[in-house]
Structure formats: structure tokens, C-alpha cells
Amino acid sequence: MKINRKVFCRCNRIKLEENFIKLEMLHNISCKLVETINELTEYIRMVCKAIGERPHKLKQQKDLFIGSFKRTLSVDKHGNGLFQVWVAQLQEIRSVNDTMASVIAQQYPSPFILWKFLSETNKDVAIETIANIPVRRGVGALSTVRKVGKESAKRIFHYFMSENPQYGIG
Numbered sequence: 001m002k003i004n005r006k007v008f009c010r011c012n013r014i015k016l017e018e019n020f021i022k023l024e025m026l027h028n029i030s031c032k033l034v035e036t037i038n039e040l041t042e043y044i045r046m047v048c049k050a051i052g053e054r055p056h057k058l059k060q061q062k063d064l065f066i067g068s069f070k071r072t073l074s075v076d077k078h079g080n081g082l083f084q085v086w087v088a089q090l091q092e093i094r095s096v097n098d099t100m101a102s103v104i105a106q107q108y109p110s111p112f113i114l115w116k117f118l119s120e121t122n123k124d125v126a127i128e129t130i131a132n133i134p135v136r137r138g139v140g141a142l143s144t145v146r147k148v149g150k151e152s153a154k155r156i157f158h159y160f161m162s163e164n165p166q167y168g169i170g
Contacts, residue, residue: 005080013033016033017033018035020102048142049142052138052140052141052142053138053142054138055139056137056138056139071142073085073088081157082110083105083109085107086105086109086110087101087102087105088101089111090104090105093152093153093155093156093159095149095151095152095155096152096155096156099135099136099137100135100148100152103133103134103136103148104130104133104137104148104156107133111160113158114160115160115161117129118160119156119161120160123157123161124156124170127150127153127154127157128150128153130152130153130156130157131147131148131149131150131153132147132148133147133148134146134147135148
């Protein structure tokens with residue numbers, strides 16, 4: 001296929017970036033300048049991943065929006081609602097999101113059970129055990145499985161085992 005070179009205009013990088021800004025500002029079109037095929041494939045991968053994770057992130061935002069204005073959770077006389085309270089308590093710890101909190105709460109159904117495990121187990125073993133709890137992130141074909149992680153596990157351990165009443169949640 002022969003390309004008609006008269007159709008294409010020659011412009012420098014600054015002019016090209018100025019046109020990208022106009023497209024972004026006036027028409028709400030996102031532009032990215034790539035120079036290699038590897039950059040292009042990485043950008044396509046990022047866009048596909050973002051599209052795949054969008055439903056999960058929208059659910060998180062919805063839950064966060066509801067949670068930030070309504071932090072009261074009701075518990076009836078039969079104990080219904082205690083799981084949600086336990087998950088909300090775990091979410092108070094920095095870097096523990098709703099998915100991670102739900103997985104930890106399923107593994108340790110009450111704060112007492114988690115506290116008992118932490119108090120009866122060596123500190124390093126307890127942190128390692130919590131750090132290796134698998135957390136599934138995303139939905140569908142682009143879902144990933146990661147672990148709670150060592151930093152979050154340390155925060156959880158110190159939150160439950162600290163004897164200092166001034167110890168912060170974060």
C-alpha cells in the first residue's frame with residue numbers, strides 16, 4: 001500500500017503536544033505520544049486493565065461514599081450485622097481496603113479470634129501468616145490475586161497487640 005505523503009503535515013513535537021492539549025481540553029479526548037511499539041503495547045495493556053477493573057472500582061467508590069456518610073451499622077439481637085461491623089473495624093487500619101478486610105474477617109470471624117491467634121503465636125509467624133492471606137482483586141478475566149502483604153500485616157498485628165493506649169490506628 002502506497003502512502004500519499006502530501007496528506008500528512010510535518011510538525012515538530014511542540015506543535016504536536018499543543019494540538020494534543022487542544023484535543024484534550026476542547027473535545028475531552030485523551031492523547032498519549034508513544035515512540036516505540038513496546039510503549040504502545042504497554043499503554044494498550046494499561047487501558048484494558050483499567051476497563052476491566054472499572055466495575056470493581058465503581059463498587060468501591062459507592063461503598064466508600066455510603067460509608068463516609070453513614071458509619072453507623074446496625075446489629076440486631078440475633079447478631080446480624082456483626083460481620084459488617086468487624087469489616088468496618090478492620091478498614092479503620094491504614095492500607096486495609098474493603099476487599100482485604102472482608103477476606104481477613106472471613107478467615108478470622110471475630111476480633112477475639114484474631115486477637116487470640118496473634119497472642120498465642122510468635123510475632124514473626126503471626127505477621128507472616130496474615131501477610132500470606134490471598135486477596136482476589138478485580139472481576140472476570142482480568143482479576144488478580146495478591147496477598148495482604150507484610151506492611152498491612154504488621155499494622156494489623158500492632159493494632160491488636162499494642163499495650164500502648166496512645167497507639168494510632170494508622
